[in-house]
Amino acid sequence: MTSGSPARAALIALDWGTSSLRAYRLDGAGRTLDTRHLPWGIMRLPQPLQDGAATASTQSGFELAFEQACGDWLRAEPALPVIACGMVGSAQGWQEAAYLDVPVDLPRIGTLLTRIDRADATPVHIVPGLIQRHGLPNVMRGEETQVFGVLFDQAGSGADDVLIGLPGTHSKWVTARRGRATHFDTFMTGEVYAALRGHTILGRTMTEAPAPDMAAFERGVKVAGAPAGRAGVLSTIFSTRALGLTGELAGASQADYLSGLLIGHEVAALAEMLRQQGDLPRIVLCGDDALCQRYILALRHYGLGTPEQARNATERGLWHLAVCAGLVPAAQAAPPTSPASNKETP
């Protein structure tokens, strides 16, 4: 098991959210050697055996999931450090990790990890989330790591604001400048879409589509900024059904139209807020590629230009945070921009 394989690792990094768990095995330069995708989100962990082997019966769902994610990697290289981000650090997670207040210098996140001590086993270091207390409060867990990954690799050196968009179940839009996160907004667009589709009358007339209908999506995007969109999203969503009843929108196009309406309202509101603030920032998108393509279309329609796209931001962020935390040496990593990330492993 512990062969002197050339693919020697330096870090195990976990992206552990509500609905899934991704595990990365990274080398000393932060490059991905292996990756695994498991369905063990914190809200649907594997069930411990009620009887059978004594070892199994004393393990929690978190331990079982962890074992499947990286147990063999750790047996092969027992000294590897482990870092994790996401809802695993929430009150419903393995162990609750702090929230840091914004504005915050992102490398500071890496100095405030929460350590889970596991009996005679490798500890797990959990990344803190971010909290914004001015105006309506706002929180994130997991996205701070993506933001750090994006800023460190691509955008950290700019003196101007950069707006990082993280579309998903809960879309986050994070404003940053010189490695400092200053403000963020949350839109529940993805989760609202799923709830409307699965649990309201709008889903009843939708039929399966053989492929995404981007024309229907674009039609929805445009409504949010049209006169008909002034009534707001609580009103425009009903047109998904009404256009079906009048024969103007096929059942197979209704889901993409609804997606367009919701993303359109999100991006239209964002564009309006940005205009009120003055100069439009450079925008970087980070997330599932197909979803990013939808946001790119909406951003263009609402005059926000064509954003850049960042790749592999989560594993890059986890790597750089592990460097900041001193879990791995920075030696072969990209030159850090912040003094906090010059720390070496003790």
Add this chain to the structure above:
Amino acid sequence: MTSGSPARAALIALDWGTSSLRAYRLDGAGRTLDTRHLPWGIMRLPQPLQDGAATASTQSGFELAFEQACGDWLRAEPALPVIACGMVGSAQGWQEAAYLDVPVDLPRIGTLLTRIDRADATPVHIVPGLIQRHGLPNVMRGEETQVFGVLFDQAGSGADDVLIGLPGTHSKWVTARRGRATHFDTFMTGEVYAALRGHTILGRTMTEAPAPDMAAFERGVKVAGAPAGRAGVLSTIFSTRALGLTGELAGASQADYLSGLLIGHEVAALAEMLRQQGDLPRIVLCGDDALCQRYILALRHYGLGTPEQARNATERGLWHLAVCAGLVPAAQAAPPTSPASNKETP
């Protein structure tokens, strides 16, 4: 059974929606003699017996529900006409009834009923819905009857616009003038509230409240019009959770806060649209009293004044439509304002 009871009826009127069925037995002046509330909405009808009595096995769920609603009333007075409004006339209903285009003179609705012929039994006359084809299309079924009831009894004679608000699963706001419905908007506020509460993360931190928390409701209402509300409802709803995480909103207050947010966004959008049109109309609310109280608070907050409240609009509307249709004589009814309602029973 067919006694010459002094409480002789003239009409059976049914308000038959998606989730429930209300039956009214009305006298010759349109006064309610009896009313019944059954759970047999068109999406949850009683199930016909698969075996047993031959009569039962040939009856549809609609027939079974109809029998429970008014079978005994019709056996006592077999000549009574029957009128029904609501989703019973939809494509998923007992028989599909037309949609009439707005603008429409409301008494005309009564001249275009769809008749369900039942073998050797009393036919049922179904009220058409309304459809609006300009801008984004919009439809209603059932609310047109309430609007007619409100206008006929209270507001039909005014030369100015009246805005009739019908809060509920799908709130409708209908503009009318001299008995003519000219425009309407739909907001899916009630259904979105239920979907968010039951099927998103927002419901997870909510706890049962011993009584409505109107302070939390009002707090939500105000957010929609505050600077923090500019991001729109897809964003502000997340504050239900974030305020809980920061200890600023108890679990037992979160449902009412969310209700306030949604109704606040609905009414704020409505107020903005009305201001762009010019003069603010007189507003009449019609619906569940506790829900109307919430809308009254929101309407006041957004500068739309204190609306009137209409009572019993559905049964009043069904009565007046039956008069327009010639199903019952108008003799003892209130003097109609439209020539269409002068018709007598043939």
